[in-house]
Amino acid sequence: MVSVMAKTELMPGTLDMLILTTLTRAPLHGYAIAQSIKRISDDVLTVEEGSLYPALQRLLLQGWVRAEWRRTETNRRARFYTLTAAGRKQLGLEVSQFRQMVEAIGRVLEDAGEVV
Amino acid sequence: MSMPGKLLKKMAALMRRTRFNGELDEEMAFHREQIEEQFRKRGMSAEEAHYAAMRQFGNTTRMKERSHEVMRLRLETVLQDVRFALRQMKRNPGFAMTAVLVLALGIGASTAIFGFVDAALIRPLPYAQPNQLVVLYETTSMGNRYHLSYLDYLDWKRDNTVFQSIDVYSTDGFTLKTRDGLQAVTGSHVTAGFFRDLGVVPAIGRDFRPGDDQPSAPRVTLLSYSTWQTRYGGRNDVLGQTVVLDGNPNQIVGVLPKTFHFAPAEPSEFWTTERASDECEKIRGCKDLIGVARLKPGVSFQAAFADIRTIAERLERQYPMDNLNRDAYMMTLTDVIVGDTRPILLALLGGAALLLLIATVNVASLLLVRSESRRREMAVRGALGASPARLVRQFVTEGLTLVAVASVLGVAAACGAMQLPERLIPKDMMATMPYLQGLGLNLHLVLFACGIFLATGAIFSLTPALRHFPGDLREGLASGGRSYAGVAWRRLGANLVVVELTLAVVLLVSAGLLGKSFYRLLHADTGLQPDHLATLRVSASGAAYAKDAQVIALEREMQEKLSELPGVKSVAFTDTLPLGVADNAGNYWIVGRPYHGEQNEILDRNVSYGYFSTIEAQLLRGRYFREDEDESKPLVAVINERMAQRYFPGQDPLGQQIYAQGDEKHRIEIVGVVNDIQEGQLDAAPGPAVYLPFRQNPPNDFAVVVRTGQDPDAMLPMMTAAVHGIDPGLATYDPGTMQERIHDSPAAYLHRSSAYLVGGFAALALVLGVVGLYGVISYSVSQRTREIGVRMALGAERGAVQWMVLQEAARLTAVGLAAGVVCAIGAAALMRSLLFGVEAWDVPTLAGVSAVLGGFALLASYLPARRAARVNPVDALRAE
Numbered sequence: 001m002v003s004v005m006a007k008t009e010l011m012p013g014t015l016d017m018l019i020l021t022t023l024t025r026a027p028l029h030g031y032a033i034a035q036s037i038k039r040i041s042d043d044v045l046t047v048e049e050g051s052l053y054p055a056l057q058r059l060l061l062q063g064w065v066r067a068e069w070r071r072t073e074t075n076r077r078a079r080f081y082t083l084t085a086a087g088r089k090q091l092g093l094e095v096s097q098f099r100q101m102v103e104a105i106g107r108v109l110e111d112a113g114e115v116v
Numbered sequence: 117m118s119m120p121g122k123l124l125k126k127m128a129a130l131m132r133r134t135r136f137n138g139e140l141d142e143e144m145a146f147h148r149e150q151i152e153e154q155f156r157k158r159g160m161s162a163e164e165a166h167y168a169a170m171r172q173f174g175n176t177t178r179m180k181e182r183s184h185e186v187m188r189l190r191l192e193t194v195l196q197d198v199r200f201a202l203r204q205m206k207r208n209p210g211f212a213m214t215a216v217l218v219l220a221l222g223i224g225a226s227t228a229i230f231g232f233v234d235a236a237l238i239r240p241l242p243y244a245q246p247n248q249l250v251v252l253y254e255t256t257s258m259g260n261r262y263h264l265s266y267l268d269y270l271d272w273k274r275d276n277t278v279f280q281s282i283d284v285y286s287t288d289g290f291t292l293k294t295r296d297g298l299q300a301v302t303g304s305h306v307t308a309g310f311f312r313d314l315g316v317v318p319a320i321g322r323d324f325r326p327g328d329d330q331p332s333a334p335r336v337t338l339l340s341y342s343t344w345q346t347r348y349g350g351r352n353d354v355l356g357q358t359v360v361l362d363g364n365p366n367q368i369v370g371v372l373p374k375t376f377h378f379a380p381a382e383p384s385e386f387w388t389t390e391r392a393s394d395e396c397e398k399i400r401g402c403k404d405l406i407g408v409a410r411l412k413p414g415v416s417f418q419a420a421f422a423d424i425r426t427i428a429e430r431l432e433r434q435y436p437m438d439n440l441n442r443d444a445y446m447m448t449l450t451d452v453i454v455g456d457t458r459p460i461l462l463a464l465l466g467g468a469a470l471l472l473l474i475a476t477v478n479v480a481s482l483l484l485v486r487s488e489s490r491r492r493e494m495a496v497r498g499a500l501g502a503s504p505a506r507l508v509r510q511f512v513t514e515g516l517t518l519v520a521v522a523s524v525l526g527v528a529a530a531c532g533a534m535q536l537p538e539r540l541i542p543k544d545m546m547a548t549m550p551y552l553q554g555l556g557l558n559l560h561l562v563l564f565a566c567g568i569f570l571a572t573g574a575i576f577s578l579t580p581a582l583r584h585f586p587g588d589l590r591e592g593l594a595s596g597g598r599s600y601a602g603v604a605w606r607r608l609g610a611n612l613v614v615v616e617l618t619l620a621v622v623l624l625v626s627a628g629l630l631g632k633s634f635y636r637l638l639h640a641d642t643g644l645q646p647d648h649l650a651t652l653r654v655s656a657s658g659a660a661y662a663k664d665a666q667v668i669a670l671e672r673e674m675q676e677k678l679s680e681l682p683g684v685k686s687v688a689f690t691d692t693l694p695l696g697v698a699d700n701a702g703n704y705w706i707v708g709r710p711y712h713g714e715q716n717e718i719l720d721r722n723v724s725y726g727y728f729s730t731i732e733a734q735l736l737r738g739r740y741f742r743e744d745e746d747e748s749k750p751l752v753a754v755i756n757e758r759m760a761q762r763y764f765p766g767q768d769p770l771g772q773q774i775y776a777q778g779d780e781k782h783r784i785e786i787v788g789v790v791n792d793i794q795e796g797q798l799d800a801a802p803g804p805a806v807y808l809p810f811r812q813n814p815p816n817d818f819a820v821v822v823r824t825g826q827d828p829d830a831m832l833p834m835m836t837a838a839v840h841g842i843d844p845g846l847a848t849y850d851p852g853t854m855q856e857r858i859h860d861s862p863a864a865y866l867h868r869s870s871a872y873l874v875g876g877f878a879a880l881a882l883v884l885g886v887v888g889l890y891g892v893i894s895y896s897v898s899q900r901t902r903e904i905g906v907r908m909a910l911g912a913e914r915g916a917v918q919w920m921v922l923q924e925a926a927r928l929t930a931v932g933l934a935a936g937v938v939c940a941i942g943a944a945a946l947m948r949s950l951l952f953g954v955e956a957w958d959v960p961t962l963a964g965v966s967a968v969l970g971g972f973a974l975l976a977s978y979l980p981a982r983r984a985a986r987v988n989p990v991d992a993l994r995a996e
Binding site for chain 2: 053
């Protein structure tokens with residue numbers, strides 16, 4: 001399934017992990033989550049709004065995040081998402097799985113590199 | 117997160133669908149505004165920023181849909197399927213109605229009968245730990261279930277080691293003093309611990325206390341719930357009131373709960389305590405009680421039975437005068453109450469289950485027929501990407517929807533049907549089956565219906581699903597569809613239809629014969645004109661009526677007063693009403709003949725001089741009694757025709773003399789012969805009878821018979837009032853009409869209930885048989901569409917095709933009819949005892965049933981035959 005990706009596309013299955021990660025520091029609203037991912041990844045990773053909200057619903061449903069309406073600094077109403085304990089656990093799981101995969105891919109690439 | 121939790125959240129989201137949309141909208145709008153602002157900061161104009169944000173954000177609706185998809189429950193697609201299923205049913209109302217009707221009938225019948233089974237056999241009796249309760253009897257040479265005496269009871273109570281408690285009851289009824297005079301009412305005597313030991317607590321007031329049955333204790337009574345409602349309007353101030361029962365004032369201390377019943381002593385309006393002071397209670401030979409005991413925990417039925425038999429044996433040795441040949445007998449209370457109905461109910465339940473099974477198979481075959489025509493739909497849907505699971509789910513949903521509709525209708529019909537016994541069974545008989553009263557929907561019934569729903573639903577959803585899957589989608593597209601399974605199903609269906617038709621014929625013939633019997637019975641010659649006759653029983657007891665002259669004076673006065681009532685044509689008296697019990701025969705000697713005891717079959721009745729003319733019997737010879745024929749005149753008798761034929765064949769009975777019970781001094785001269793009046797049950801052969809003048813043998817307990825010009829029912833209150841107007845101390849009971857005696861007689865009840873019951877089953881069987889035939893023929897036509905197309909292409913006429921299909925149906929019907937008629941005659945011979953005035957091989961009934969069934973079968977096969985004839989050969993062949 002790992003195919004050539006355009007710069008702005010995410011590897012499948014990683015969006016949930018990224019969202020959970022950005023929420024480890026503080027509760028954020030949807031826009032802030034997208035911005036945060038973009039900023040931290042130096043504009044490499046772009047979260048499409050079209051995927052963000054379904055993903056957030058999915059996380060809500062799994063019970064990994066909690067949502068509540070709060071005021072922003074500009075006194076606007078926005079829905080803030082908070083990481084739950086279950087979400088933190090899930091994040092740990094996903095990150096370790098992801099690391100394993102990346103390492104595995106790395107080894108394969110290194111091996112190929114020697115041949116090339 | 118757990119599955120249920122997730123489901124709950126989804127459900128909640130579904131409920132809050134609008135709120136969910138609102139929140140999502142707001143959230144996205146916020147996001148868009150943030151992007152817009154960002155663009156503006158980079159120097160875009162407001163409008164440019166707005167469009168740029170919209171562009172970046174993308175299609176909101178699509179996004180919302182995707183968010184929904186995450187939240188969407190399967191339930192929504194299920195609802196979609198249900199809507200689709202309902203649409204399908206609407207598009208094909210004939211199919212839907214037939215299937216639903218057939219199923220509803222099957223489900224209704226089995227649910228209703230299960231309701232009775234539940235009430236009688238499953239629901240616990242309204243006592244604490246009812247399985248510990250047993251009923252105690254003494255045996256006699258005549259049978260097992262006879263009474264014990266109070267002294268026996270005391271011995272059993274003292275000496276047994278197996279019972280926690282032992283009580284006795286007797287059901288003798290009371291006379292109740294009312295404002296309009298004495299009235300006979302039902303009631304029972306029980307020992308003081310009776311209700312406590314059954315575990316019954318009064319609804320209001322108190323139970324009998326331990327000392328209440330002692331001779332010196334004040335008399336107290338408990339009311340049954342229905343008595344409290346009907347006689348006292350359910351008022352609470354009934355407690356403490358006094359009622360006079362059998363001349364003794366009794367204080368009402370409580371009311372029994374609504375759910376309470378004790379079938380062996382029902383109906384009982386009043387419950388009072390047994391008293392050791394009563395005469396009978398001091399004599400061991402005076403046996404009028406039945407025992408109810410509760411086993412000690414851990415004591416088996418056999419052990420307890422053995423224990424009381426030991427006591428009974430000892431009593432037999434000790435008191436041979438009173439207890440010779442009297443053993444103890446014991447039954448569980450459950451067996452006593454429902455033992456008789458259990459086999460009947462279980463047989464009915466079996467019958468209903470069979471009907472339901474047939475109904476299910478029928479509808480399954482109908483579903484198959486229809487699914488045949490949907491092969492292409494399924495194939496197309498499959499080709500367009502619907503997964504097999506999705507398609508199976510469609511079938512399952514359709515099957516379940518069908519069954520759900522049928523279940524609702526069936527259960528509603530069952531609730532109605534369960535009210536029937538209360539209308540069909542006479543009140544006296546119903547009182548012995550109190551557990552069948554007030555039946556309705558309850559938890560057991562709902563669970564049962566749900567069980568049927570799931571079972572039939574599973575069958576219906578799986579039959580078409582299995583038929584089409586797995587993997588013959590391509591075959592479906594090619595519309596071949598004549599697989600081996602199809603042929604096998606056709607064969608099975610055909611055999612089943614023959615069985616159904618046979619069953620329907622047997623039941624229809626039986627119902628026809630029973631119905632005819634019932635009609636004949638109600639119109640049987642009773643030797644009297646039952647219309648416009650009102651009857652009332654009167655009991656004249658006590659010192660005021662100790663002498664014959666006093667009773668005769670009472671009869672005279674009643675004759676006079678009752679004749680003055682408006683609408684009364686004539687008034688008469690008899691000690692025993694006709695159409696009752698005719699086994700209390702007496703012995704008569706005929707003067708000048710040897711006596712061998714053969715005449716002990718002769719019934720005797722004491723009737724007033726106007727009796728025969730009042731009931732409109734027919735005088736065949738001689739004369740009726742004269743008004744002045746009393747003890748001062750020579751003894752006379754009128755005999756019936758049967759008596760004349762049997763004992764005076766070829767002779768003139770007039771002037772012959774007879775005497776009763778060997779009392780040769782009191783010779784009775786026969787002065788008249790009357791036609792046979794049916795003294796016993798309607799279906800009994802009338803026996804010889806002797807009628808004696810009322811005033812020569814005045815009874816203290818007699819019946820008034822009044823012929824009126826108006827509705828006899830309306831006369832009854834006036835008659836009761838008139839009797840009490842003469843003497844409020846007279847007890848009146850059993851007011852009724854002669855027509856009621858015919859319609860409510862045990863014989864009529866037996867014939868009516870069997871006719872209704874078998875008729876009901878027959879109607880169901882007919883519907884099922886016809887629908888089954890329709891299903892099988894239709895299926896066959898649908899399977900043979902190509903064959904028919906080929907035939908027609910080769911020049912077969914439409915008429916010939918139609919005839920071909922009809923022939924197939926006719927063959928099945930003929931086999932079913934033939935087998936049915938043979939079985940029906942056999943079945944009718946088996947139930948000959950239920951037939952009255954009609955033979956088992958009654959030709960009109962057999963012919964009628966054959967015509968009805970044949971007609972319906974023709975109708976059922978005509979529809980598919982016409983469809984076959986309308987097959988367009990081009991379409992049929994191209995469809996391949």
